[in-house]
Amino acid sequence: MENTFRIEKDFLGEKEIANDSYYGIQTLRAKENFDITRTSISLFPNFIRSLAKVKKATALTNYELGDLTLIQRDAITQACDEIIAGQFHDQFIVDPIQGGAGTSTNMNANEVIANRALEILGHPRSSYHIIHPNNHVNCSQSTNDVYPTAIKITLHELIFRLKDSLRELRDSFDRKAVEFKDILKMGRTQLQDAVPMTLGQEFKTYAIMVDEDIYRLREAQALIKEVNLGATAIGTGINTKENYQELVIKNLQDVTGIDFVNAGDLIEATQDTGDFVHISGILKRVVIKVSKICNDLRLLSSGPRAGFNEINLPAMQPGSSIMPGKVNPVIPEVVNQVAFEVIGADMTISMASEGGQLQLNVFEPIIAYKLFTSINMMRRSFHSLASKCIDGITANEDVCMENILNSITIVTSLNPILGYEKCSALAKEALKTNRRVYDIIIEQELFTKEELDKLLHPKHMVHNHKLV
Template structure:
């Protein structure tokens, strides 16, 4: 029979760890202490990959500087490579929300890497006299530089996926703008009829809005890429070789492929979470604008008989358990809800950053959880909105044409020719008598038909310029 557990020891005493677990006693304490969300750090693959990169870079730097035994270094690096390729992620079992400023996450990584390295060297898990999670895997490190560095690196891995999803959604709106460029409609301000525009112009604005946020998100990456690796406990670099920080960061840049920047002041970088607040603000901006776009899609598709009914969204599900034939705008609705969550996450990140004290912010775990949720859910929301909604939108051309024909808003185009008072009179009568502006102008003899047709042509109504009188 094989043993079901192995004994390990820490500051608090002895405990039994499952024999087949790659994690150890420090991780066990965290499992017991933080049964909070049911989500574990292993659910965030980018974070686990980033942790392995940091541990690999540290091992290579310590090996180069002559502080780590070559055989131990090789085993640690090999274990990191396995984690980087996606193995052992199920061994990262600490809850994403945890006390200790991320210490449990760092120790979970140290223990998994140490125990896998021990196996590679031919030893049993838990035989820390041969290779130690802290003395060897965590050499020249502290949670206070490992965790924020890993979080920043993981964010750099995650953001390009969101940017790709945003670009794809933008292109879908741009395609619809081209498809609808000849569809005349009435614009609205304060939900009241305004002046004509094309449905293509309306959809092109959504593409522009998304592109602006792509640019802002790209800018935010440069702030996130500044790291404090080598700071150790508070930024003074205690217990490290004076050459270590530069060496470790160079290795981390090389193996991660990310253009990382060493912070010029490690004490400041260890306590300041301003870059996360900046990034979260950009994510909130994206969420707010996506939600506004979805509000518009729901309004424009409302009805189909008693609403605006200007566009048709793809039918994705039966809309009611009691009303036959009802179809709801479920895809824009789910993106609205993602936006509400991201806005809430921004408040959480703001308060966590503000809550830091003196030389450390203890609340980076909730910052990490909130950031990754926002990035992941916005990415999924963009993909869902594009694939299940935008690409299938059609224009209700007949309704739009009739509304333009009968709209009192056309009177605005007559201001330069008839004057504001006459245009107001025409608009008022058109509403009262339920007739078209064009018919009234001709009936009153205010303009000949050829001139009126030129003024009310789609090209003139939707672009700058005044026709010659």
């Protein structure tokens, strides 16, 4: 019967590896050691592709410098291209949260690429004297420059997708701003009646809030174009040849299509995770603002009989197992919960960055895991918010107008004419007698009906700003 295992060795001993596996002994050890999330790095296919892009760029560079043969280069780069195209991702089995500063992830990539390259050349897997995971695939590299570079490539791509979801959300708010441009409603501060505005102005504000953060993310992308590839272990570039750093960055640019640059000081760049902290802070800013908008939507749609009831959110599902007819604002609620998760992830990233010591931060795996997870959750929830909620919102125009007419604070527009004290007395009288300000003013003959209609017309109170 054919043996279904092959034997691989490292300096700790030997292990049986399934013959149909492209990974090797170091990957298997990591799989056994880190059973944390019960997932694997294949959860983030962009990250797998990013690792392969780094390995392709380094293979091209090592060939140029004479450290790989043409045959080795072509086999390694073909294996990388296949992984970039989406193949063999199931072979990336290590847990994303791991000890060792990402070494397990790097070795998982090295072993899969090496064994696929050997297969391309017609050799059995584990024939490492021909193409070795460390000597050839990892030539002129360390986990400490490969891993953070792959993180930055992944972040660059994920942020593009996050910006797309924010544009979708912004455009949804913009369309509603136009649709609601003539609907007058009461503005509020501290949950108390303030002065009139339009529902269109309210939704236009949300569009602007979202649009601002698209620019903040664009700025963050520029920050992560600086990488430490070529730094190797601690930033001194040990085990690399002269001109390696310059050549490998050029090849990385060609492979990724992104204008990455070498860090000014590779020792600093290898230990400093401040750019990840900055990106996490931007993500927190974005999600907090969107979550605040969701709080507004839940409040404005509250009721329908005993709440604000100024807008209607699309009914997505029954809202109670006991109360018939109840419908909940489930889409804004789930975005709120994503916000809580991202805010917590920001704290984790902050602590992980602060916890680094000396020439390397060993906690980059948890930083990467939290950043990737946060971005993916945000972009999915923003898409849901736009398509399943904002696009279907309708306005209760009669409710909005009735709130204005019943409000005491419309007397604010008379301050320049009657003075603050007289207007306060009118408001107090209206509250005491449960009557409209309008009726009291007519009764006291402060203005004629025609004069008052002109002064208190809600449209006149928003004339200083565009209705959309």
